[in-house]
Amino acid sequence: MNQHALFDDLLDKLSRKLVLLPDKPEETPESTLRALWMLVAGEPMSVASAMNRELPDLDASQQEELDKVIQRRLDGVPLAHISGRQSFMGMELLAGPQALIPRKETELLAASAIDILRQGKGEGEVRVIDVCTGAGNVALAIAKAVQHARVYASDLSEEAVSLAQMNTEMHDLSDRVVLYAGDLLEPFRNLDLQGQVDMITCNPPYISSAKVPVMASEISEHEPEMAFNGGAFGINLMLRLIAEAPDFLCSGGHLVFEVGLGQGSAMRKQVEKFPDYARVNAVEDAQGETRVIVAQLS
Numbered sequence: 001m002n003q004h005a006l007f008d009d010l011l012d013k014l015s016r017k018l019v020l021l022p023d024k025p026e027e028t029p030e031s032t033l034r035a036l037w038m039l040v041a042g043e044p045m046s047v048a049s050a051m052n053r054e055l056p057d058l059d060a061s062q063q064e065e066l067d068k069v070i071q072r073r074l075d076g077v078p079l080a081h082i083s084g085r086q087s088f089m090g091m092e093l094l095a096g097p098q099a100l101i102p103r104k105e106t107e108l109l110a111a112s113a114i115d116i117l118r119q120g121k122g123e124g125e126v127r128v129i130d131v132c133t134g135a136g137n138v139a140l141a142i143a144k145a146v147q148h149a150r151v152y153a154s155d156l157s158e159e160a161v162s163l164a165q166m167n168t169e170m171h172d173l174s175d176r177v178v179l180y181a182g183d184l185l186e187p188f189r190n191l192d193l194q195g196q197v198d199m200i201t202c203n204p205p206y207i208s209s210a211k212v213p214v215m216a217s218e219i220s221e222h223e224p225e226m227a228f229n230g231g232a233f234g235i236n237l238m239l240r241l242i243a244e245a246p247d248f249l250c251s252g253g254h255l256v257f258e259v260g261l262g263q264g265s266a267m268r269k270q271v272e273k274f275p276d277y278a279r280v281n282a283v284e285d286a287q288g289e290t291r292v293i294v295a296q297l298s
């Protein structure tokens with residue numbers, strides 16, 4: 001079969017059979033096919049990158065391999081686990097079952113953090129802690145965009161930290177991004193960072209435990225539960241973070257964290273209960289939903 005006919009044929013199959021989730025809006029039948037095509041051609045890449053590439057011709061064994069990876073995807077394996085890649089803020093990252101696949105929606109958190117840091121105190125070093133770092137996406141996006149930032153990143157999952165370490169090395173950012181394994185801010189207590197940090201960022205697990213059993217199996221069966229299960233109301237970690245962050249932030253420092261749909265106003269009220277914070281702002285997504293809370297220390 002010629003390559004154009006093969007592409008059209010497979011695109012038709014994916015258009016009819018592929019189940020797409022709203023939390024990965026960049027995945028379409030076409031972008032999926034392009035990413036899988038590039039994978040079997042020997043160049044694994046995210047859908048974002050694959051959309052900009054001319055597809056090479058595939059030989060017979062690569063075509064056979066393409067059928068197999070398409071079937072894995074139709075069986076519900078996340079695309080990023082098959083390709084091993086995901087794009088975040090224009091950065092090509094390694095992805096895998098060790099950590100949550102970075103989501104497009106979390107770019108609002110990274111972009112909000114970067115905006116604040118860029119408006120900040122000139123070119124002197126700024127210290128950022130990124131907790132719940134997962135694959136390291138938020139930490140690395142900040143380090144790449146803000147050259148004078150030193151980022152301390154951590155996660156409770158050692159597997160996630162290993163993946164974040166690989167991403168840090170792949171982007172040549174090991175001199176400004178250091179990784180630790182541990183519970184929330186615990187890894188930083190021995191580093192004398194109390195009162196020294198300009199910003200803490202976090203994309204916490206925020207799905208309530210009751211909702212976990214009814215989540216799409218593509219997520220619940222393939223991504224680590226620790227990455228999305230946020231306890232009884234989905235807010236356990238956020239409440240701890242709001243209470244513990246002031247120990248580490250310097251005067252005027254910012255806590256910037258992602259919230260789940262519908263959690264924004266409750267989290268804003270939680271921040272307002274703490275007199276340590278002088279200001280709290282909500283950042284809305286394109287649909288007008290609060291998805292990021294920014295709290296500034298007095």
Ligand SMILES: C[S@@+](CC[C@H](N)C(=O)[O-])C[C@H]1O[C@@H](n2cnc3c(N)ncnc32)[C@H](O)[C@@H]1O
Nearest residue numbers: 102132133134155156157183184203204205227
């Ligand atoms: C929603 S994921 C975010 C991952 C990544 N930052 C991102 O934006 O895609 C939440 C992360 O929090 C981590 N985590 C869960 N409980 C934690 C805790 N008590 N302390 C530190 N990290 C935790 C999980 O392992 C997971 O990597």
